Every structure is written in structure tokens, then in C-alpha cells.
Amino acid sequence: KNIVILISGRGSNMQAIVDAAIPGAHIAAVIANRADAPGLAWASERGIATRTVDHKAYDSREAFDTALAAVIDQFSPHLVVLAGFMRILTADFTRHYAGRMLNIHPSLLPAFTGLHTHRRAIEAGCKLAGCTVHFVTAELDHGPIVMQAAVPILNEDTEDSLSARVLREEHRLYPEAVRAFVEDRLRIQDLRVFVAE
Numbered sequence: 001k002n003i004v005i006l007i008s009g010r011g012s013n014m015q016a017i018v019d020a021a022i023p024g025a026h027i028a029a030v031i032a033n034r035a036d037a038p039g040l041a042w043a044s045e046r047g048i049a050t051r052t053v054d055h056k057a058y059d060s061r062e063a064f065d066t067a068l069a070a071v072i073d074q075f076s077p078h079l080v081v082l083a084g085f086m087r088i089l090t091a092d093f094t095r096h097y098a099g100r101m102l103n104i105h106p107s108l109l110p111a112f113t114g115l116h117t118h119r120r121a122i123e124a125g126c127k128l129a130g131c132t133v134h135f136v137t138a139e140l141d142h143g144p145i146v147m148q149a150a151v152p153i154l155n156e157d158t159e160d161s162l163s164a165r166v167l168r169e170e171h172r173l174y175p176e177a178v179r180a181f182v183e184d185r186l187r188i189q190d191l192r193v194f195v196a197e
């Protein structure tokens, strides 16, 4: 299955998925919305096709998303993986990839959508934090949940220490979810996703 991964920055989740070397998964391209995203160099050093679609070159979200989809679709993806891709996507774009686009979010959704999830979880006095892989729908951070992992929040935690603990789980969880998709083990029913063994 062809997989296109979208990043905006370091791309450590992208690296975890590439390094997992999932049988049947072909990483067709890594695409960033900024030419200086460090993950792009990492991917191209490994012989993966890379592209940049710079959001600043477009004067609307619609124009950017149309250009981005055109580049993505050159690689005939079965799956599009958002890995730290920091752009809000239009409803048309999410519909085009309905059922074949995943995101990872660093909270236990539906709690803490949006930014600064770790700081907000600590401030709320939560005892658990975590990450969620979900299918992408038009509403930000709201699509059907595929898999989650939880970690404790410790008394002495800072935003940095907690985000490092969650990130380790992201690197385990995201390849596992991609593997389940590639193996055709994910079933969406209403708003729930069932993962077959």
C-alpha cells in the first residue's frame, strides 16, 4: 500500500513509521509545508521522495489544500498519514481522503483538542495523559479513534518531561495503527473504529 506522510517539523513520528518497515507498506513520499522541515532531509537521505508545498505561497486555505492534494495524489496513496502536520485542513480536503487519512494527537481525545495539550493536562490536574491515532474528519481532532496509549502524569512533571513520555508512546502507537490499516484490520462503524486481531 502506498503511504504519503505529511510533516511540518522534525518528523520523529514519520521516522518511527519509516523505521518500522511495515510489510506491505511503501512510503511513497514525505511532503512538508515548509522547505526547512528537518524531517525532509532525513527522508531524502533514505531515498524517499520528498516534496514541499509552501502554504505561504497560496492566498487561501482552499488554494493551498488544492495544490497539496494534487501533489499527494501524484503518489496514488492508499493512506495519508499526518505526522506533526501543523495546518488546519479544509472540509473538502478531509472529504477527499475520508477513511484513508490518519492523524496522531498528543492527548487522550476527546480531551484537549488543539494546542498545548500537555500543559493543559497538567494544569487540569489530570493523572493520565497520552496520545490518540484517529481518522481525520472535517472537525479538528475529532475523527473516529483508532488507538490510544496512556501514560501517568507525575507530581514533578513539566510540559517537557510529560511530552517526552507521551512521544515515546506515539512512536510505538503510530506504526502499530499504520500496520493495522495496511493489513486491512480497521473497520469504521458509525463513529467507532474496531481493530481486528
Ligand code: GRF
Residues within 6 Å of the ligand: 007, 008, 009, 010, 011, 012, 013, 014, 083, 084, 085, 104, 105, 106, 131, 167, 170
Ligand atoms: C507530536 O507530538 C504529534 O503528536 C503532534 O506534533 C508532534 C509532532 O512531532 N501532532 P514529530 O514532528 O512527529 O516529531
